[in-house]
Amino acid sequence: MGHASTLPKTYQKLRDETAVRDRSLREKVMTLEEAASFVSDGEHVAIGGCTMSRTPIAMLWALIRSGRRKLTVSRSIVSTEGDLLYASGVSDHIITSWFSQGIVWGISQVMRHFTENHVAKFEEWSHMSMGLRYRAGAMGIPFMPTRSMLGSGVRDVVTESVKEMICPYTDDKLLLLPALNPDTALIHVQRADKYGNAQLDGLQFMDLDIAMAAKRVILTTERIISNDQIRRTPDQTKIPFLTVDAVVEAPFGAAPHECYGNYEPFFSHLGAYAEATRRDPVAGVEEYLNRYYREPKNWADYLSLLGVTELLDASRRGRSIVND
Amino acid sequence: MIEGANHTSSELLAIMSARILRDGQVVFAGVGVPLLAATLAQRLHAPGLTILFEGGVLGPFVVPGELPPSTNEQRCTRKANMILPITDVLLLLQRGYVDVGFMGGAQIDKYGNLNSSYIGDPSNPKIRLPGTGGGNDISSLTQMIVTMKHERRRFVEKVDFVTSPGFLDGGTSRAEAGLPAGGMFKVVTDLAILGFDPVTREMVVEALHPGVTLNEVRDNTSFDIKANGIETTESPTDRELSVLQEFDPDRIYTA
Incomplete structure (x- = not known):
């Protein structure tokens, strides 16, 4: 099975793919598992957020559990989720500008293992180039x-x-x-209504362009709010419902990464992950996948494993952004 | 470095680079020492310094003890004037709004080209490094200050891979490649401050830190490096060190 092409498609194809989508104001709330079934093996999946911020972890968790294979994945900057996508076999081709957990934890030994042994590909573009490629895709033009x-x-x-x-x-x-026009975009936001109108606090990264560029958008949200509430502050709506195909309510859906104003990164958890993968990249990431991705019964079970203490600490730090 | 000095080499890097920044400048800062140095400059002599972070932040003030793990977390947005998409904050570089780009480096060559992508042959690397991030964009589009440890393996004749362009092959080659703006301005190391010859674009030693000799710099550089009217920098002051320690009490960036 081949990989998705990440070169520009014809304008006719781009328009045809959009024309057949149901763009009406319709309800599209579903479970993580249902949304995961939208993604096919070999597709190009773009991930919203950046580094440790608003990573759609819950949706990636569901994709890994569903056993998807050979996805081409693109993102502005890739952190720990890249390790997990490589190690689970979900992706063997990541297109990004920077790939490691974060500068304070050093180089990802998992990324090194997979790329240096030619098991998986890390295709590098500059950060602005990634952004301009998505923007061209969002604008319906073939290049920038x-x-x-x-x-x-x-x-x-x-x-x-x-x-x-x-x-x-x-x-x-x-x-x-x-231009980059992903098959599916995975984006995590603070709040959205059942139609997919997404309101986004803080750093936006490349998410607006990714949503506009993609053939399909799966939105996970910390909470689902009413359409009336959206209509009271339509200026805060950053992703329009007509680009969205699935809405999943996923509280702490970016944990152990950050969700602006809600929770900061889970530093102890991430430190332990870095330590385990430094000791043994292959066994370390495999044990992590088993413990946190394959064995939990459901998302709540996953959050229990992260632990209430860390959850509270990350939330306290996250909410402190509004303090003076 | 001075024996028994009361600072680490990362602290020295942060302080020496902070001094180069001027009040009123617009500085695009990478994570780590650059972020710390820009923040230090803001507190000490450049309160009107505007910091940009590639996560999409314009004009923030980082809070002491809350250094972000990258330039893409909410900690970077404290007291910011504006939050904007990544692509748009980077486009400020292309449009010409940024005075200085400021980042660290893994490997640099005599023309100031930086490598943060591959050690060894790019098609079969010995080490796959994390990559450019915004480094290529920043160094393609504005004047650069680079801060890094001065070691032979880091200061090489020719980088294994040009992640972030300096003066490419020297002379006018940068402009000819399609990069008419920007270029390397200073390299700040734990031994010296280096600049670039205006014609050949080769790296030259401009100043030595207290207690450092020119031979020491040459011993730690694996290409021939000329010296240009060498000055000596002032030792870090207690004030500089205490502000730095206030910002990084756990020594995340200054270990």
Whole structure:
């Protein structure tokens, strides 16, 4: 089975794929398992959030449990979820600008193991290039010109996917970045209604463009609010319902990562994960997957394993962002 | 470094780089020492320094004892003027709003090219490093300050891979590659402050930290490096050290 192409599709195909979607104001609340069934093996899945922020962990947890294979995954910056996607076999191709748990924990030994042994691919683009590729996808155009990445090795390793042009107005040399239109986008937000109107606090990362670019959006949300509540503050709605195909209520749906204003990263848990994978990348990540991803009966069971003490500590820190 | 000095080499890096930043500048800062140094400069001599983080933050003030694990967590947004999408904060670089880009490096060469992607052959690397993040964008689009430990294996004739472009092959090669703006400005190490020759674009020693000799710098650099009217920097002051320790009491970035 082949991987999804991440080069621009024809405009006709892009329009046709959108035309057949039910874009009406309809209810689309479902379970994590039901939403996971929307994703097929070999697809291109884009992940919202960045590094340890608003990572749609609950949805990735469901995808790993559902045994999806050979997904091409793209994200602005990849943290621990990349280790888990590689090690579970869900993805063997990750497109991103930076891949490791976080600078304070050093290089991901799991990423090193899989890439250095040629088991999985880490396709590197600059951070702005990732963003401009999603934006081109969101705009319905096949590429975006940029002045970044020129002259570098980062440009050279993706030479088959980029083109250079001389600007017809100014004669400047420009790099053309191919649009990214993911098959599925996974995005976690603080609140959404049953139709998929998503309100998003704090850092937005690339999520708005990803939602607009994708063929399908699966939204997980800390809580589902009423459509009336959305309509009282429509200026706070950042992702429009017509781009969304599934809404799943997933409290602590980014844990052990952060969800702005709700909880910060679960530092002890993440420290222990870093330590275990440093000792033995393969066994460490395998034990982690068994304990936290394969064995729990349900999402609540997973959260119990994270533990009330850490949950409270992360929540206290998370809510403190509004303190002066 | 001075024997028995009351600071770590990371603290020295943060303090020496903070001093280069000027009040009123717009600085795009990476996580780690750059974030700490920009924050230190804000507290000490540059209260009007505007910090940008690639997570999408414009003009924040990081809170002491709450250093973020990357530039993409809520801790980066404290007292910010604006939160904006990643792509848009990076586009401020392309548009020309940023004075200085400021980041760390794993490996640098004599033309200031940085590698944070691969040690060894990129198609079969000895070590796969985390990659560019915004590093390539920042160094492609603005003037750069880089801060890193001064070691032979880090200061090489030619990097294994150009993640973040400096002056590429020297001379006018950067502009010819399509990067007319920006370029390397200073490299701050635990031994010295280095600049770049305006014509050849080769790295040169500009100042040594107290107690450091030029030979020591050369011993820790694996290419020939010229010196340019060498000055000596002032030792870190108690005030600089105490503010730094206030920000990083657990020594997350300054161990």
